[in-house]
Amino acid sequence: DAGVTQSPTHLIKTRGQHVTLRCSPISGHKSVSWYQQVLGQGPQFIFQYYEKEERGRGNFPDRFSARQFPNYSSELNVNALLLGDSALYLCASSLEGDQPQHFGDGTRLSIL
Amino acid sequence: GDSVTQMEGPVTLSEEAFLTINCTYTATGYPSLFWYVQYPGEGLQLLLKATKADDKGSNKGFEATYRKETTSFHLEKGSVQVSDSAVYFCALLTNTNAGKSTFGDGTTLTVKP
Numbered sequence: 197d198a199g200v201t202q203s204p205t206h207l208i209k210t211r212g213q214h215v216t217l218r219c220s221p222i223s224g225h226k227s228v229s230w231y232q233q234v235l236g237q238g239p240q241f242i243f244q245y246y247e248k249e250e251r252g253r254g255n256f257p258d259r260f261s262a263r264q265f266p267n268y269s270s271e272l273n274v275n276a277l278l279l280g281d282s283a284l285y286l287c288a289s290s291l292e293g294d295q296p297q298h299f300g301d302g303t304r305l306s307i308l
Numbered sequence: 309g310d311s312v313t314q315m316e317g318p319v320t321l322s323e324e325a326f327l328t329i330n331c332t333y334t335a336t337g338y339p340s341l342f343w344y345v346q347y348p349g350e351g352l353q354l355l356l357k358a359t360k361a362d363d364k365g366s367n368k369g370f371e372a373t374y375r376k377e378t379t380s381f382h383l384e385k386g387s388v389q390v391s392d393s394a395v396y397f398c399a400l401l402t403n404t405n406a407g408k409s410t411f412g413d414g415t416t417l418t419v420k421p
Contacts, residue, residue, distance in 0.1 A: 200351075229407045238312075238397055238411030239352070245407075252408050286351055293406025296342060301351040 198222070200300035202287050208306045209277050217272040217303045221289030227251075228270040229297060230262055231286040239286055245270055246293055274305075282307045310335045310405065312398050314412035321388055321419050329383040329415045331372075331398035339400040341365075341374050341381040346395045346414070355383075355396070388419045 201220045209215055221228050227246045231239035244252035245264035264270045268289075274281055284304050288297035315330040333339065340359045344352040356365035361376035370385045381398060398412040 202351075227407050229409070231409075236413075238399075238413045239409070241408045241410070252405065254408070288352075288409070290407070294340070294401065294403045296340070296354055296357055297401070297407075297409055298354065299344075299351040301349075 200287055200289050200298055202285075202300040202303050204303060205301065206304045206306075208308060210308050211277055211279060213277050214273065214275045215277060215305060217274075217285050217287075217305070219270045219272070219287030219289075219300060221268050221270070221287075222298055225289035225291055225298070226268055227290045227293045227295075228264055228268065229288045229290075230270070230272045231288065232256070233284040233286055233302070235283075242272070244293065251293060277307050279307050281305065310339070310400060310402060310410040312400055312410055312412040314396075314398050314415050317414070318416035318418060321417070323390055323419055323421050324387045325419075327383070327385040327388045327392075327417070329396055329398075329417070331381045331383065331412060333379050333381065333398070333400050335379075335400055335402055335410075337402040337404040339402045341372070342399045342401065342409070343370070343372055343381070343383050344397040344399060344411075346397065348394075352397065388417070390419045390421055393417055393419045 229244040230242040233239040241254040243262045284302040343355040356367040358365040358374035
C-alpha cells in the first residue's frame with residue numbers, strides 16, 4: 197500500500213504570498229494531522245482533522261488554515277507568508293486519532 | 309500541557325558501540341509513547357512504540373521500555389551501525405489529545421566506522 201504522500205516536495209515563495217500544501221493519507225486512514233518542523237527542532241502540531249472536521253488546532257496564527265475532503269485527503273493553506281514560515285511541513289495519518297501516526301516525507305517551504 | 313524532553317545531542321559513537329538516548333515526558337491522561345527516526349531529506353518513520361506501562365517496544369535491534377514510575381522511555385541499541393546515523397525523536401500521544409503528537413527536539417546520532 198502507498199504511504200502518506202505530500203505535494204509538492206519543495207516550494208519557494210516570497211513574503212506576502214499564499215501557499216497550498218496537499219496530503220493524501222494511507223488508504224483507510226480517517227485522521228490527518230499537520231505539523232511544522234523548523235530546522236533543528238521537533239515537529240510542532242498545527243491541525244488535526246477527522247472525518248472532515250477540525251478536531252484540534254495548535255498555537256499557530258489564523259493565517260494557517262486547513263481542510264479535509266470526503267476522500268480524507270487534506271490541504272494546508274498559509275496566507276501572508278512570513279520569513280519565519282520557512283520549514284518542513286509534515287502530514288501524518290492514522291486510522292483513528294489515538295493510533296500511531298504515519299508521516300509523509302514533507303513539503304520543504306522556503307520563503308525569500 | 310504535554311511535553312517531551314530528550315537528552316541533548318549530538319551523539320557520536322563508533323560502530324558496534326552501545327547506544328542510549330534518554331527521553332522523559334509529562335502528560336495528562338495515559339500516553340502512548342513512540343520513537344521516530346528521520347533520515348536526511350525524509351519524513352519521520354515510526355521506529356517503535358509502547359502503549360502502556362512496562363510495555364517494551366522493539367524494532368531493528370532498538371528497544372525502549374515504558375517506565376511510568378520515572379516517566380521515561382529511553383531508547384537503546386546494543387550495537388550500532390553506520391546506517392543508524394539519523395535524527396531520533398521521542399514522542400507521545402494521548403487519548404485526550406488524539407491526533408496531536410508531542411515531540412522532543414530530537415537527538416542527532418552519528419556512527420563512525
